[in-house]
Amino acid sequence: MLWLHNIFMGKNSISLIRAWVRYDEAMNAYNQLLRRQFxxxxxxxxxxxxxxxxxxxxxxxxxxxxxxxxxxxxxxxxxxxxxxxxxxxxxxxxxxxxxxxxxxxxxxxxxxxxxxGPVRIRYAPEDAEKYERLEHALNELVELFGLEPWSK
Missing domain, CATH: 1.10.10.10 (Winged helix-like DNA-binding domain superfamily/Winged helix DNA-binding domain)
Structure with a gap:
């Protein structure tokens, strides 16, 4: 049964990596547009x-x-x-x-x-529960990705 657990964990980690890559690519494209256009x-x-x-x-x-x-x-x-x-x-x-x-x-x-980008949160209708989940997820991401030494 351990092998079955590892298969599902692998799928979850692949999905997380895909989501991170999507976010990273979107932010990079947005920043490129800002540099190019403005x-x-x-x-x-x-x-x-x-x-x-x-x-x-x-x-x-x-x-x-x-x-x-x-x-x-x-x-x-x-x-x-x-x-x-x-x-x-x-x-x-x-x-x-x-x-x-x-x-x-x-x-x-x-x-x-x-x-x-992140500043958009300041202009969107506030959803305290969603913001709390996102804050928790981003903090966990720093930990999971081993980025604590480079974070504040």
Missing amino acids: QISGLQLAILRMVAEHAPLRLRELRSQLSLHPATLGQAVDSLVKKELLERYADPQDARGRVVAVTASGKELIAAAPLA
């Missing part, structure tokens, strides 16, 4: 959308919302400022702080770009 990454678009929701937004607040390494966020914001999609200026309430806001060009890009 010259930005998925992370940069997510940053634009979040800043647009809360503009003006302190960089410190944006960093805590995204849980990004400061250098990663800094590079993404620098690129968006250089492309004139974001503006960055001194925080009027804290001279050491910086604030970002979306420019008119950034707003146009947000309106034209497809709403996909």
